[in-house]
Amino acid sequence: MDVAPTPPAARVDVVLPCLDEAGALPWVLERMPSGYRPIVVDNGSADGSADLARALGAHVVEEPVRGFGAACHAGLLAATAPVVCFCDCDASLDPGELPYVADPVLTGDADLVLGRRRAATWRAWPPHxxxxxxxxxxxxxxxxxxxxxxxxxxxxxxxxxLLGLGLADRRSGYPLEMVVRAASASWRIRETDVRYLPRTGRSKVTGTVRGTITAVRDMSAVLAHV
Structure with missing residues (x-):
């Protein structure tokens, strides 16, 4: 009797924080490069996002504690690949471009690579x-x-x-804390351009002035205390 081969381990795990992103998930997951395993962290969706992600083959983690940082960190803890990417799950970023940020880490040329967003259209990035x-x-x-x-x-x-940084913020300050602590640890930090697209569905942060103010407040608190 033939035994099915064990699928190769992912070179890279991709953490996708998710809150009501059923409209974006099919496009996001179909754009995932080979060797990159999507970890969808459901942060309390009410639109069936978690079930849809499972049906589309993603690894799904449930994080009941609300907060962008809480979802990101739950995904980091669930990851098993040596390199981890983070990517928004709203189709504003193309997972097909993940190698641009992951390759310098995989080759040992950088410790942290951030995708510098280049708006594809004026609608992609509101002025505020x-x-x-x-x-x-x-x-x-x-x-x-x-x-x-x-x-x-x-x-x-x-x-x-990343685990060694001891990241503590569980709100919108998580991405900023990561960079501050990485810089303090003398990491080699780089930027590379990635496209920024109009998101699918309603934005929880950058699409609203209130959400942006909340994010700025959280990030300012990180700068003040880290």
Whole structure:
């Protein structure tokens, strides 16, 4: 009797924080490159996102504690590949471009790579969110010396190193805390351009002024206390 071969282990795990993203999930998951395993972290969706992700072949983690950082960290803990990427799950970022951020980490040329968003259309990045990102990036450069222009929600680093940072924020400050702690640990941090597309569905953060203000507040708190 023939035994089915064991599928090769993923070179890269991709953490996809998810809150009501059923409309975007099919496109996001079909764009996943070979060797990249999607880990969809459901953060309390009411639209069947978790079941849809499972049906589409993704590994699904349930994180009942609400918060972007809570979802990201749950995915990091669930990852098993040596390199972990983070990517928004709303189709604003193309998973097909994940190798741009992961390859320098896989080859040992960088410790943390962030995708610098380049808006594909004016609708992709509302002015209030673009301005807030610019202000935070300026503060981040002043704090860390890292030559960064974007907080880069698409990013990659080695899993063991990320766990060693001791990331504590569980809200919108999680991505910023990662960069601050990485810079403090003398990581080699790089940026690379990625396309930024109009998201599918309703935005919880950058699509609303209120959401952007909340994110800026969370990130400012990180800069003040880390």
């Amino acid at each position: 969110a673009r301005i807030a990102n610019r202000v935070l990036a300026r503060k981040l450069r002043a704090r860390t010396g890292a030559r960064l222009h974007d907080l880069g929600p698409m990013r990659a680093a080695r899993r063991a190193d």
